[in-house]
Amino acid sequence: MSCVFGFDVGSRLLGVAVGNRFTGSARGLAAIPVRDGDPDWQKLDALRQEWLPETLVVGLPLTLDGGEQPASRSARRFAEKLGKRYGLPIELTDERHSSQEAAQRFAHARAAGLKKRRDAATIDAEAAAVILERWLASPAPTDR
Numbered sequence: 001m002s003c004v005f006g007f008d009v010g011s012r013l014l015g016v017a018v019g020n021r022f023t024g025s026a027r028g029l030a031a032i033p034v035r036d037g038d039p040d041w042q043k044l045d046a047l048r049q050e051w052l053p054e055t056l057v058v059g060l061p062l063t064l065d066g067g068e069q070p071a072s073r074s075a076r077r078f079a080e081k082l083g084k085r086y087g088l089p090i091e092l093t094d095e096r097h098s099s100q101e102a103a104q105r106f107a108h109a110r111a112a113g114l115k116k117r118r119d120a121a122t123i124d125a126e127a128a129a130v131i132l133e134r135w136l137a138s139p140a141p142t143d144r
Helices: 041-051 070-086 098-111 117-137
Strands: 003-009 013-020 025-035 055-060 090-094
Touching: 003 041, 003 070, 003 117, 013 041, 013 117, 025 041, 025 117, 055 070, 055 117, 070 090, 090 117
Parallel strands: 003 055, 055 090
Antiparallel strands: 003 013, 013 025
């Protein structure tokens, strides 16, 4: 199996993307509400059941100089919860500038008539796709 999930962890929304190791491509799936630091686990469980990912990739928000910040700790906590809940391999990957790239992709799609203003909620899922595409394109350890 080659299915991989990617996550963009936010304080209000969790962007979720699905990717394929063989093609190196990813696409946004959903933006799941986050309340009190936890996502809507039922929605996340349903996506996991539908796609059966073998690896979970969590974007790690770092400062511009590569340092940790409060959002980094939130992403690490989420990754730990994911690992305990699903028992799958968890990868953390640098997510710097992924939200900006997702916003640019959205703007280009909107200018081309492919997206509408109401689709802006999908930017979090698009950011997760950017994170996942970067991870898929990175030099892979032998087990990836």
